[in-house]
Amino acid sequence: MEKIYSIGLLDSGVGGLTVVKEINELLPNERMVYFGDTAKMPYGPRDPEEVKGFALDIIEFLQTQDIKMVIVACNTATAVGLDQYKKEFDIPIIGVINPGAQAAVQKTKNKKVGVIGTEGTVKSKAYEKAIKTIDPKIEVYSQACPLFVLLVENNLLETKEAKEVAHSYLRPLKEKGIDTLILGCTHYPIMSELIQEVMGPEVTLVNSAEATAHLAKAILEEQELIQDQEKDHAHRYFVSGKTNTFNATASKWLNKKIKAYTVLLD
Structure with missing residues (x-):
């Protein structure tokens, strides 16, 4: 029987499930193995070297699960160490920042792009660097939104407090007149309705998870690693x-019953 290799994904918690959802739609025949580092989340306020170490440990674990690719489905972990992960492991490894940056450059009309993310992602200026490399004329305005991750992880998006926090974080970006907003944390698409409500219909939201899924597909096709036979994968x-x-x-997010297992990597 032919062995089936999986796509491995990692995040600090549930945020990377936004990438799982996009891959399910784009590559329905692929099997995925997901690791959410819920004991150590949020990654945003942590030291970059610490986050890098967490990611390396998780990738080592994922390699025991017969994977053919790793998606670092976390903006903070991508920002602090993607190049190092690629050097240390001999499989395709992609992050979520470059795909999101490229999508934003394509969508902006007035060349004013906003980025929301964790403290770590914003401090790294990773999105700003990626966007400026493609088009130096684009103005980039970044805003750290650390409480958004906690709102998503604790299922608090329907509360009055969530709306108040969203208005507080997003007001400065509205005042800058941006027409495109990168959801620079994979948790944020889960609360995209609230973010869109606050920003208004004239602002286009860029879901880095969607752009990352398209990049994953292109790489798997190029390396002839795509699973094209229909199978019911768990x-x-x-x-x-x-x-x-x-x-x-x-x-709730994936519209099916999910049962995760606890693994201690320490």
């Missing part, structure tokens, strides 16, 4: 903390 989900909250949020 994806695997692992977390470093308790499973209850992850299972509830994942099941």
